[in-house]
Structure formats: structure tokens, C-alpha cells
């Protein structure tokens with residue numbers, strides 16, 4: 269629980285990720301960029317020809333693809349897609365008959381993701397502005413929802429998860445990487461906008 273409103277928290281998180289959309293380098297306490305992707309075990313052979321810019325803005329905390337194989341022809345949604353690193357990987361895994369869709373609530377990130385999709389020739393992928401707590405897609409739209417380092421930033425986690433299950437098909441898969449705390453968080457932390465957006 270926090271004395272901050274959901275809108276105050278979102279505003280602080282958006283402000284931080286608007287800055288990160290230029291580069292993640294030096295902005296996190298964990299490895300980001302190409303070093304981060306190597307550290308969490310991505311199959312970099314799928315990403316060999318990516319522009320440096322796509323790696324540079326990667327700030328995920330794990331590898332959602334390590335949790336299960338994505339099949340050709342599937343529809344994948346990336347919640348909090350950032351500048352499109354996982355989105356491009358998903359677009360390659362689902363192939364030309366499949367579809368990869370990303371939503372992120374920071375317009376600067378979405379703009380960067382859209383440019384990166386063009387540069388990566390990911391014609392079966394899209395990135396749009398959208399919020400995890402009200403995902404702009406129909407019920408039962410996706411085979412798989414992935415997310416990387418996003419739900420910890422949501423002040424309304426239950427609502428976000430309800431939305432994710434709403435857009436997942438029956439027997440769909442949720443594959444997400446995130447930060448989990450094993451201890452209760454002190455009030456001065458839950459009330460700190462810096463802590464929320466860190």
C-alpha cells in the first residue's frame with residue numbers, strides 16, 4: 269500500500285522511462301543493454317543483426333522466452349514493451365504468419381519501439397501506447413503474453429494481471445520476468461516516487 273495515488277506513481281514512472289528511451293546505460297543497478305541481455309541468457313543468435321540502439325535501451329530483468337517456446341504462427345503480446353527488444357525477438361519467433369504486439373504507457377518508448385520495428389524489418393509487429401491496467405485489446409486475443417520488468421512498476425498489480433488474463437486465450441501462457449521482494453516494504457519506500465520509478 270502507498271499513500272501516493274496510482275496517477276502520481278504512473279507520472280513518476282513515465283518521466284523516468286521517457287529518459288531511459290534515449291539510453292538505459294548507467295541508469296540502473298542491474299546490467300542493461302547488450303551486457304544485460306547476455307547476463308540473463310538470451311539466445312543472441314536470434315538478435316545478431318539488431319541495430320545497436322535496440323540493445324542500448326534494453327532494461328529487462330530476465331528472459332521471458334526461457335520459460336517456454338514460442339511457436340510459429342502464434343499471437344504474442346508484450347506488456348511494457350519498452351523500445352522493442354523482446355517484441356522484435358517475439359516477431360522473429362512467431363514468423364510471418366504470427367503477430368507480435370507491444371503496449372507501453374510511455375509515449376517516448378513507443379515511438380522508439382516503432383522506429384526499431386521498422387529498422388529490424390519486423391513487419392508482423394506493432395507497438396502502441398497502452399497501459400497494463402487497461403490493455404487496448406479484445407478478450408482472448410493472444411496465445412502468449414510476455415512482460416519483462418514491468419509489473420513491479422504497476423501500482424495496481426491485481427488489475428494488471430486481470431487484464432492480462434482477459435486478453436489471453438483459454439490455455440494461453442503468461443511468461444514474465446520481474447522483480448519480486450521477499451520482505452514487506454517499509455512505508456517510506458512505498459511512499460517514495462523515486463523508489464517506485466527506480
Ligand SMILES: C[S@@+](CC[C@H](N)C(=O)[O-])C[C@H]1O[C@@H](n2cnc3c(N)ncnc32)[C@H](O)[C@@H]1O
Nearest residue numbers: 285326327328348350372373374399400416417
Ligand atoms: C524496466 S522497463 C522494461 C522495458 C522492456 N520490457 C525491456 O525489457 O527493455 C519497464 C517498461 O514498462 C513500462 N511501464 C511501466 N508501467 C507500465 C504500465 N502500468 N503499463 C504499461 N507500461 C508500463 C515503462 O514505460 C517501461 O518502458
